[in-house]
Amino acid sequence: MGRRKREMAQRLKEEKRSKVTASLRNHRISARKTRLVADLVRGKEVNKALAILKFTPNASAAYIEKLLVSAINNWEQKNPDKALDDxxxxxxxxxxxxxxxxxxxxxxxxxxxxxxxxxMSHITLELGEKINN
Structure with missing residues (x-):
């Protein structure tokens, strides 16, 4: 393997390692109904999204809320040196x-x-982080 390919493969591996995701497979509610709830929280901060999901009456909201909590826990596992408050x-x-x-x-x-x-539907959620100063 050439130098450029090796560097690119290494960069992609690092990106994958730093990416924080959670997924729910074969969710027993249709994708169309689930997308309505997903659109409510897309791009929102985690605390606001949890509040929105808690008071959304759709059945999918509870599953997406659980998935979001799982993604937060995944972030904590991958970043033990960072505090959630920072x-x-x-x-x-x-x-x-x-x-x-x-x-x-x-x-x-x-x-x-x-x-x-x-x-049925598959849900994949990815978290990003903004550093507070």
Missing amino acids: VTLYIKSIQVGEAGMLKRIQPAPQGRAHRIRKR
């Missing part, structure tokens, strides 16, 4: 994608059947 964490990105589908049958009139699609 750094302002914010939601750098939150992505909601479609997952698999559970397909069920709903009996219909005259011997027919309609398909019910129980949709």
Whole structure:
């Protein structure tokens, strides 16, 4: 491997190591409904986002709140030398994608059947930090 490729690989490895994420796979609520809640907290500071999620009545809000707490704990694990008070964490990105589908049958009139699609979603949350002075 050449010098430039090795340096680039090293840089990418460092970026990946410093990135703080948490993900929830096969979440049993559709991506469309979950995106509504995710849009409320995207780009917000962590404390404000937790307050918003606590008082949001949607079912997805509780799952995203739990995911956010997990991401904060991941940040604390990766940065034992930094105090949470010295750094302002914010939601750098939150992505909601479609997952698999559970397909069920709903009996219909005259011997027919309609398909019910129980949709699922994947949620990925990434935190960023702003240093307080």
